[in-house]
Amino acid sequence: MNAPAQASHLLPTIALRPVPQAFLDALQQRFGAQCSTALAVREQHGRDEGSLQAPPPSAVIFAESTQDVQDAVRLAAQHDVPVIPYAAGSSLEGHLLAVQGGISIDVNRMNQVLSINAEDLTVTVQPGITRKQLNDAVKDTGLFFPIDPGADASMGGMAATRASGTNAVRYGTMRENVLALEVVTASGEAIRTGTRAKKSSAGYDLTRLIVGSEGTLGVITEVTVRLYPLPEAVSAAVCSFPSIAAAVHTVIQTIQMGVPIARCELIDAHTVRMVNQHSKLGLREEPMLLMEFHGSPASVQEQAETVQELAKEQGGNAFEWASTPEERTRLWAARHNAYFAAVQSRPGCRAISTDTCVPISRLADCLLDSIAEADASGLPYFLVGHVGDGNFHFGYLIDPDLPEERTAAEQLNHQLVARALALGGTCTGEHGVGIHKMGFLLDEAGQGTVDMMRAIKQALDPKNILNPGKIFAL
Secondary structure (H helix, E strand, O other): OOOOOOOOOOOOOOOOOOOOHHHHHHHHHHHHHHEEOOHHHHHHOOOOOOOOOOOOOOEEEEOOOHHHHHHHHHHHHHHOOOEEEEOOOOOOOOOOOOOOOOEEEEOOOOOOEEEEEHHHOEEEEOOOOEHHHHHHHHHHHOEEOOOOOOOOOEHHHHHHOOOOOOOHHHHOOHHHHEEEEEEEOOOOOEEEEEOOOOOOOOOOOHHHHHOOOOOOOOEEEEEEEEOEEOOOEEEEEEEEOOOHHHHHHHHHHHHHOOOOOOEEEEEOHHHHHHHHHHHOOOOOOOOEEEEEEEEOHHHHHHHHHHHHHHHHHOOOEEEEEEOOHHHHHHHHHHHHOHHHHHHHHOOOOEEEEEEEEOOHHHHHHHHHHHHHHHHHHOOOEEEEEEHHHOEEEEEEEEOOOOHHHHHHHHHHHHHHHHHHHHOOOEOOOOOOOOOOOHHHHHHHHOHHHHHHHHHHHHHHOOOOOEOOOOOOOO
């Protein structure tokens, strides 16, 4: 299968814009110790978990309030200097890279819970709070926030990238769970979008416009999200299969039967081996499904028994239960550490990570052909997937000193995306576009749609200072 004609992003396009000394002086005068130009600090804020690189930003502002963000953006707008929001730094597609220079606004100090409205099942937080910190803050209410992208990402970053993760098959993504935002615009004005009401027909849905905009339309300074009651009963299970195909067909049948499974994760045999070595586990080194069921004790038992029967029909074996919180935590920690387990399996490597999402009925076609291509390439790789909603991730492990390995990994990435698009899927189910998938967005959406996105960007950010060089070129 040919790679998409538009998709060629081995390195970001570097086109640095000047950062006047007068602007840096103004930052120092306004922010004092909250402004750093130290190289180590700038380098930390100029990279993410992906493999692309660019020069670091010229300064880092440690914002502590919405007013701080407003003042930093206003100064940047006066001097035509790019602004890049920064929180946990866990993105994978180059979202944080200063490809046009500028400054980084770090919102990690803005990490407070502003209000918990347990009766309405909502909470409002600042953008720097992480999902684990949020759940610690609300645990005494009997509620929880279910979106779990794996990394302990910030709520602002999760909203900006429209994150999802392991629980999305039951609870949806950030798109469904963000109710309202406070956003600082390109002019430095703070606006509010949405309300805590469950629904609204009032005007344009600006909340949905900002969610997933990757910092290109505004800097998020408050987020209001849905909470959910902690399930009365939770049970996890692992099941090994003789083949990837058998595991995937079990998932497809589970979803098509309407079983309300909360999590359904696929791990291939290579990755299980890496996880065993990293986390000192003894999991069977075969394709594996890691599942979780939420509900009443009776409904959890019914769901689990149904899936167990479906698994048996596909040759699933070693169906093992993890009912205690400690056992479940151990299993999910191993799954969340799969990325780090894979990277450590080849010392000095970098992971070219990608993700796609396809309709559940086409999951087997997309996944099995992509595995065959990866095996034929000879590159080591890891494979995990939130397969309950048709989403999966490959990570190709390359030697950064061997350009031919990066080229091979990018070619596999292109072929995977082309296949997903041909099957009615998307170029990215979770990671976002950033820099790495700009061409793929054009292949998926078409020129007219991307032109409309570009028009929105130009209308809201005429000086192109908000995270420029991401999603599409201007």
